[in-house]
Amino acid sequence: MRLSSFSVRTILAVILGLMGLLALALALISGSIHRDLVFDNQQRMVKEIIHIEAKEHLKDLKNISRDLGLALQSTVAFRNAFDIALKTKDKNILQVLLDNQFHQYFVTGDVIKLEQLVVLDTEFSILSESFEGSVFFSGHEGTICPQLFKRARLRSGAQRMQILQDLCLYANQPIYAVLVPVGGLRLKGYVVVVTEPSHNLSMMESNLGMPLKFQSHHKKIIFQSENWPKQENTALIANYELKASDGSPILSIFTAQNISQLTQSLQQARLDVLLIAGVGTFLIVMLGIFIIRKTMLIPLNVLANKLNSLHSDQTRIGEQLTLSGTKEIVEITSGFNDMSTKLSSLYKSLEHMAYTDPLTKLPNRNQFQASLESFIQVYRQTKSPFTLFLIDLDRFKGVNDTLGHHVGDELLKAVSLRLHNILRDDDVVCQLDNELIAQIDDGLVARLGGDEFSAILTGIHTIEDSIIVARKLILAMEQAFIVNDHKLTIGLSIGIAMYPMHGEDMHALVSHADIAMYDAKNRKCGFSIYDSARNQHSLHTLKLEQDLFASIKKNEMVLYYQPKISIADGRVCGAETLIRWQHAEQGLIAPDNFIPIAEQSGFIQPLTEWVLNKALEDCNECLSFNKALNISVNLSALNLRDERIASIIISMLEKWSVPPELLTLELTESAIMDDPDFAIEILTKLDAMGVSLSIDDFGTGHSSLAYVKKLPVDELKIDKSFIYNITNDSDNEAIVRAVLVLAHHMNLSVVAEGIEDAATLNMLSELGCDIAQGYYFAKPMPFDKFKVWLEKNNNMRLFKEPLINS
Amino acid sequence: MAQLTKFILHVIFASLLLSVMNLSYALDEEAPLQIPGAITVSAEQLLDIAAKNPRLFIIDARINEDRLQGYIEGSISLPDIKTNCATLAKVIPKKNAMVFFYCNGVKCGRSLKSSRIALKCGYNNIYWFRGGYAEWTAKNYPFIKH
The missing domain is CATH 3.20.20.450 (EAL domain)
Structure with a gap:
């Protein structure tokens, strides 16, 4: 893809559009991330709450169990039964007491779900235990909470009086055991209160306000609220794992939070964010386009239009621009203006050089032709006549050849000055339209090259007037020029053609003035007015003159020889050379027909x-x-x-x-x-x-x-x-x-x-x-033939004895 | 002007009274670590001593309202405000008996006060359970509550 084939506007629109899309994508992604974060946070928060609640409820359970243990041993009957069991090994009284106690609690206590009561001596030997009615403990063997007892056994001294509790698994069911010392200040044994913790933990439901589900380590559901959602994916499920003191997992607590409202509000928030982001992006894009358009695109457009207009119209080069915009635009504008100014002056000087003769500072042939063309344009409308002078200097070549080009150049300058001064005279340039003076002033006198000048005289409408001007010019030349201490006199040959009388277009007018000029030169009469009658002949002469210059290079000139015979002895004594022109189109031309032209030219x-x-x-x-x-x-x-x-x-x-x-x-x-x-x-x-x-x-x-x-x-x-x-x-x-x-x-x-x-x-x-x-x-004859002839006739008498002896 | 002066005097009096009352019920700050003439003990020390010495007295210096929250098994209730040589003599006849004083905790001040009174009355085997009931329950030791 080539960037150059796109406008700045297109590129900007694409970039800004992409930015807009990116912003929308970001909004969508961040919305999704935000949703996940919110859910994650919510889960963490709920988990923390479950943790606090579970801790609180376990603490309650512990306190109740402890109070039960303490209350059990506070009675005199229990103490007596305990002492008897220790001393006499008769455990029946204690067993009855314990069963009664268990039954009492089991039946009436809705506060906890008592599963077992155990009475131990200080060495943790069971004195008595009761789990009357507990489905839980029926049919299961083994020690409950070995970890708890391990901890208890490790203690010594006063520490053994401390109440211990722990969560543990029994037959894959979570149980909660509290070990309460028996004996007041002096340890006699222990009472262990074993409860089922989910009964108490399920009370968190009202505090949390969420349905609960307890699951054992083996994924067995221990408890589930009635309003637990049927489809879990519609709710936000939080999970907290209760652990035993040694870190082993005991029970997982799940909560289900109805997140439809949260999802809805998140959805709404996301829509709001998207809308705000969309509108914001759109506004920023619009603002960006507006600013870029105002500060870059419009100024660049103006600049481009300006360059185009300069391309089509060079006269506007040099015009200055004032553009406001970015720093770069201002710099470009200033650069453009500088360049335009320089280009303008360069263009003017080039134009000046192209239309000015460097020697005389007069307009050159180009300017002359342009001026003549414009005069013809103007005067064609009015049919108003004007006069064209073609002026050639007589004998100028001689000056150049004999005195050198530097003298020739100085002379040309002096002549052009004099011509210019004469022709600027009011009586010549009279009756001019004011608006034309400026143009005419330039086109008035021009140097066409060599010793050839021209003048366009708009004030001259009649042949009589043109003759007056021609004479005036010739007269002006009579006074000798002093150039480098040389006193030089120069003559003029002026050819005069009038518009529209002698030609209606530039070519005709100029060639007719040319013919008239050659006529003046031929006749050495100073000036000549074009005469159509002489046109044909003159044209022929002009053509010959042009060909003549090329003749030598083209090997068209041939030298003929005619022998001269001495009458005294009849022998060849010499030969006269005679030039012939073997013209490519006109054949052999006699010297009489081209020597005069050669002389004039x-x-x-x-x-x-x-x-x-x-x-x-x-x-x-x-x-x-x-x-x-x-x-x-x-x-x-x-x-x-x-x-x-x-x-x-x-x-x-x-x-x-x-x-x-x-x-x-x-x-x-x-x-x-x-x-x-x-x-x-x-x-x-x-x-x-x-x-x-x-x-x-x-x-x-x-x-x-x-x-x-x-x-x-x-x-x-x-x-x-x-x-x-x-x-x-x-x-x-x-x-x-x-x-x-x-x-x-x-x-x-x-x-x-x-x-x-x-x-x-x-x-x-x-x-x-x-x-x-x-x-x-x-x-x-040509030299080749002449040689043959000479060979034949050499040393021969070409005629008989002379009639008279000299 | 006179009324204002009277009001200010009332305020000063009231605050003085309050500070005196505070002193008798509770300390603003923690109690000193030691009482001259008595031995400061922790819960464990108390239990250890009790395990080895069957004959000892544990005096609960708290008022009855506080005692209702629970108390150390075997302790005798004798609030500090009722403590003097006579009341002490009724509970502890011998001056060389091993006597432990406790109240709610390090800030309660009652056991401090009772210990000092007991020392003045001539008891010479005074143990001060400075951490009191708060330390006891915090360390998960069994207590009696009705």
Whole structure:
């Protein structure tokens, strides 16, 4: 039996019930014991009374017998007869006298029942005896009461004058004998008076008030009262045994006491006791239950209910209980209250931690989502619009990468403070319901993670207002932040979505604000309001961006190689690496479709590193079979803003043991022109190492040759748009010719891309182009195929003698 | 005041009288163990002496009412109040006769008184059965009663 499955109430009820039963059982048992004790006591008492009465009656019998003995010898006739019997041995006179005396007593004396009179001399020889008419002594021989005579014989001197008496058995009948000395002061002999004692003892009946029964030693009934009960078990029988002086049993005296009344009163007393015990037990049990209920069960119940309510509603943690009850209950209550208080503060701090960004102390993404959800709940009723801003910091990653995370963190703190201050401004949070201010204050500005912030602006109901706020934010960022002695300027890209116009649920609203934010980033326009028309495209971009981050790990990026042919000798002089994305779902994706996304998302950095690593690894492999192949790698404009790029390239070269001369970096004009001074610095450094630099897509940008002149460039790649129809288009021909002249003048070699036929090749050869690249020779191919191709075409002239010798 | 004084005097007189009367009938306490000039005996001694000396006198010093309860066989009734040299001389002619005195018991005082009188009268073989009739019956010795 498991106690835990029972309530305290049940256990108590069982225990108290058992106690009640025990009390009743005790009452019953004690009643029975009491009855026995009472009877026992009664018997003992009656026995004592019988003892006293019997003693008294025997004493009477003794006195009467003694008086008879004394009276017998007091007559002169007896003395004379006695003297004659002694002296002359003539016992006749004494016999006659004795018979007369016996007869007289036997007939008239109702006081005693005389059985025998004996006269003895001093030596106990019988002088005369009489038992006339006594049935008792007829036909029986033997000495009466030998014990008595033994005692008498043992005496000497004056003691022999003492009167002796004893109870004894004669022919199995009790008799009482009294020995009286004869002779006054001088002993002459004895008179023995023998009586039947039951005659006198039966007189006790009137004193005792109870019927009597005498029974001999041999169970023979000697006397029985008339009203002795027929059935002895209905009466209380007491028994007293009369004994001879030597202790031998002579006679049993029985009394019968009518105990029906006693039994009845005992029964009544027992019932009374049971009733009192029952009522008392019941009352005590009830009192016990009442007290326990009041002091334990009810408080425990309250406590249990409280715990249940806390279980279902955590906001009630910390509520205090006041319970009165036993000492233990008070201690439990106080313990509960302490625990509740501690738990409450712990819960609050946990909640705070769960919903607060530890760096900026702004609400975090969890809090933002919860707040947004509750705003949507509230505003769904009123259909009142509000605005969601998703704010991303421009160029923040650069700060983190270049100045370290501690600076980045400080900057984030400063930015969040500034955002918070601006957005708390009254003109932004206007028209708010008072009751919502508290909630909104929390949900107003949140940091979603990294350099991404959000703001829920309930006071902004129109697109115009939201634009004003966005501009205000952008303007606020124009003032540079001073962090650890660094002067930092940071831009914002703000995506704006309005409820309910741009989404009625949280997911839609947030993703639309996200799309708008990316749009703002792409267009570098600071902010953008969600436009459903652009949604589809944007979603695609977002998806790609997400996939892009996983692409390297998933080995989806593949490096293709397109050989570069020296026009002078028709041999392979290098290869351009071209990245391809083997997307799991969308198949092969051209770089034009994902490089911009990589640039916007900051993924360009790891992507460039991957390309460099792979290209140099392959280059190393070529070196292993003694093919020193120059590899061209395209760099993005963003790579040039990263001052670490130079050191990355150096470490890569060292890693793969590739001489710097075998690496050519291709850059677009626009990439250089983004920040020409910084680009020149980086490129100069790389040039010094021995790395070749090439300007890609030359002619399409608006680069000035003045800059080109300053750059440590080794090569120009004429954009394929000029090459396609050079055989037909005289303008293109002129441009190419001019570029070639210029380049050669500046000691730069020129690469022509997009050569698809022999005619074009011939023309370019004619014009004096140095290196050719295009489908005419080979399409871009993966390294494995490229190797095979290279093996096949190595040391081979790929075309006939050039038309013009250089 | 005078009456009160008279009453107090009466009371004192009465109590004095009573104490004197008590002295003559019974002692407040037990009698002395010995009487100078007499020999104190027990019941057994009395019986032993009586067995050896057929000629002796046992004087019952009790008044008649007491004697009616029973008396030692052979005793002569001479209550103490009637005892003097003359009455004694009628019962016991010789001064050297063996004389036993007894009364009810150790507190009765009559045998004490009679013994002293007898001694004064010149009897010189006085035995005093101090325990008296009470001792006699208590020891289950036979007695005479009419």
